[in-house]
Amino acid sequence: MKLTVVGTGYVGLVSGACLAEMGNDVVCLDVDAQKIAILQGGGIPIHEPGLDQVVVRNVAAGRLSFTTDVERAVAHGVLQFIAVGTPPDEDGSADLQYVLAAARNIGRHMGEYKVIVDKSTVPVGTADKVRAAVAEALAERGQAIDFSVVSNPEFLKEGAAVDDFMRPDRIVIGAEDERAIRLMRDLYAPFQRNHDKLVVMDLRSAELTKYAANAMLATRISFMNELALLAERVGADIEQVRLGIGSDPRIGFSFLYSGCGYGGSCFPKDVKALIRTAEESGRELRVLRAVEDANEAQKRVLIDKVVQRFGADLSGRRFALWGLAFKPNTDDMREAPSRVVIDALLGRGASVRAYDPIAMREARRTLGEHPRLGFADSAGDALQEADALVIVTEWKEFRSPDFARIRAALKQPVIFDGRNMFNPAAVEAQGIEYHAIGRLGAKG
Numbered sequence: 462m463k464l465t466v467v468g469t470g471y472v473g474l475v476s477g478a479c480l481a482e483m484g485n486d487v488v489c490l491d492v493d494a495q496k497i498a499i500l501q502g503g504g505i506p507i508h509e510p511g512l513d514q515v516v517v518r519n520v521a522a523g524r525l526s527f528t529t530d531v532e533r534a535v536a537h538g539v540l541q542f543i544a545v546g547t548p549p550d551e552d553g554s555a556d557l558q559y560v561l562a563a564a565r566n567i568g569r570h571m572g573e574y575k576v577i578v579d580k581s582t583v584p585v586g587t588a589d590k591v592r593a594a595v596a597e598a599l600a601e602r603g604q605a606i607d608f609s610v611v612s613n614p615e616f617l618k619e620g621a622a623v624d625d626f627m628r629p630d631r632i633v634i635g636a637e638d639e640r641a642i643r644l645m646r647d648l649y650a651p652f653q654r655n656h657d658k659l660v661v662m663d664l665r666s667a668e669l670t671k672y673a674a675n676a677m678l679a680t681r682i683s684f685m686n687e688l689a690l691l692a693e694r695v696g697a698d699i700e701q702v703r704l705g706i707g708s709d710p711r712i713g714f715s716f717l718y719s720g721c722g723y724g725g726s727c728f729p730k731d732v733k734a735l736i737r738t739a740e741e742s743g744r745e746l747r748v749l750r751a752v753e754d755a756n757e758a759q760k761r762v763l764i765d766k767v768v769q770r771f772g773a774d775l776s777g778r779r780f781a782l783w784g785l786a787f788k789p790n791t792d793d794m795r796e797a798p799s800r801v802v803i804d805a806l807l808g809r810g811a812s813v814r815a816y817d818p819i820a821m822r823e824a825r826r827t828l829g830e831h832p833r834l835g836f837a838d839s840a841g842d843a844l845q846e847a848d849a850l851v852i853v854t855e856w857k858e859f860r861s862p863d864f865a866r867i868r869a870a871l872k873q874p875v876i877f878d879g880r881n882m883f884n885p886a887a888v889e890a891q892g893i894e895y896h897a898i899g900r901l902g903a904k905g
């Protein structure tokens with residue numbers, strides 16, 4: 462099939478490349494000329510495991526190309542995927558300006574039937590707005606060309622995006638006409654040879670499904686984070702509790718880790734947007750409000766522990782910081798808890814020397830210059846001259862560190878672990894003071 466993907470970010474580039482991998486002929490469009498130039502030059506503007514091989518292979522096969530030429534892109538695909546950003550507006554609602562701009566462009570240039578597929582995460586009712594934007598652009602041209610609008614929310618996880626796209630748990634399709642549903646079924650047939658994964662529903666339910674999924678996952682995290690703080694108070698170990706409840710099949714083990722808060726480009730903004738949707742429709746989502754409040758507080762838990770240990774005035778202190786990305790296997794720094802921790806440490810006069818296996822370039826770009834913020838070449842290098850180590854992202858390479866080396870390098874052998882990576886007793890046995898989140902045997 463001929464496909465166009467509008468927006469070549471984490472979702473657009475992965476979707477475009479994986480759809481080309483299945484034999485489709487894909488054109489990826491972006492307004493960011495720099496991004497397109499990198500891709501046309503054989504580079505990949507983001508870090509996503511395995512993505513480079515898929516892109517290179519499909520570009521070489523002539524099935525995948527990149528452009529800033531709107532007219533060419535719209536003319537190409539019978540299916541037009543919209544995968545542009547939907548950042549939070551000032552009031553927390555999803556800002557739809559990029560989605561609607563993409564829709565208008567399609568209306569301005571289409572010359573035959575198109576299926577316009579919303580892949581961006583968009584609030585309930587957006588399909589109607591997309592339909593109106595396309596219809597208005599067509600009317601301005603005096604054209605009456607048939608088109609369909611479909612909602613096809615994306616559930617891939619950064620860091621495992623290619624795998625997730627190639628082997629989806631489910632493919633949600635919100636659509637109201639048979640012609641569009643048939644095309645979507647044909648498109649996704651190669652992704653579900655094992656069993657039918659397509660869940661076809663009405664448009665509004667599909668739009669709400671994406672928010673419901675992220676809100677549920679965020680809820681599990683905030684729930685465990687609050688329980689971890691309670692565990693600290695009452696002398697219990699959240700890790701034991703996690704094992705104890707996760708083994709219940711009704712609960713399961715996923716997304717039960719406590720830590721220093723969720724971040725990233727999706728959970729924070731999607732939770733806010735769903736709360737806003739509820740407000741606008743006159744219904745309050747009380748549970749979700751609490752989820753958001755708990756997460757805001759949780760992002761400050763690490764810094765509270767540092768202050769409790771070293772005092773409120775941290776001037777003259779230096780902290781090693783391991784992990785900048787909002788989670789492992791990505792370079793994404795959007796809403797990363799590391800940003801809150803770094804801001805708070807710098808704000809209290811401390812110096813920070815940070816290390817991340819992948820996100821250093823992105824961190825330099827997003828955090829900007831600060832005279833007391835430096836970046837180390839390795840995890841070991843970050844420790845030099847530091848008073849203590851703060852761990853914010855659970856990268857694999859931090860899982861089994863040389864504790865003797867950490868103890869020797871730090872001025873004071875203290876670890877603040879925002880991801881509960883180690884066994885408290887084992888770390889303490891190495892002569893290191895260990896502060897974790899809700900762990901028995903660690904310092905509070």
Ligand SMILES: NC(=O)c1ccc[n+]([C@@H]2O[C@H](COP(=O)([O-])OP(=O)(O)OC[C@H]3O[C@@H](n4cnc5c(N)ncnc54)[C@H](O)[C@@H]3O)[C@@H](O)[C@H]2O)c1
Pocket residue numbers: 467468469470471472473490491492493496544545546547559562563580581582583615616617618619726727
């Ligand atoms: N990142 C994720 O893990 C993830 C997962 C599922 C869903 N989503 C959703 O998918 C959407 C995209 O997210 P992302 O992380 O890929 O965003 P992103 O910021 O990485 O990419 C968006 C791209 O769209 C481009 N763009 C903006 N306006 C455009 C226009 N009019 N025409 C062409 N290109 C345009 C931008 O230049 C940018 O390159 C969001 O709604 C997000 O919530 C993201």
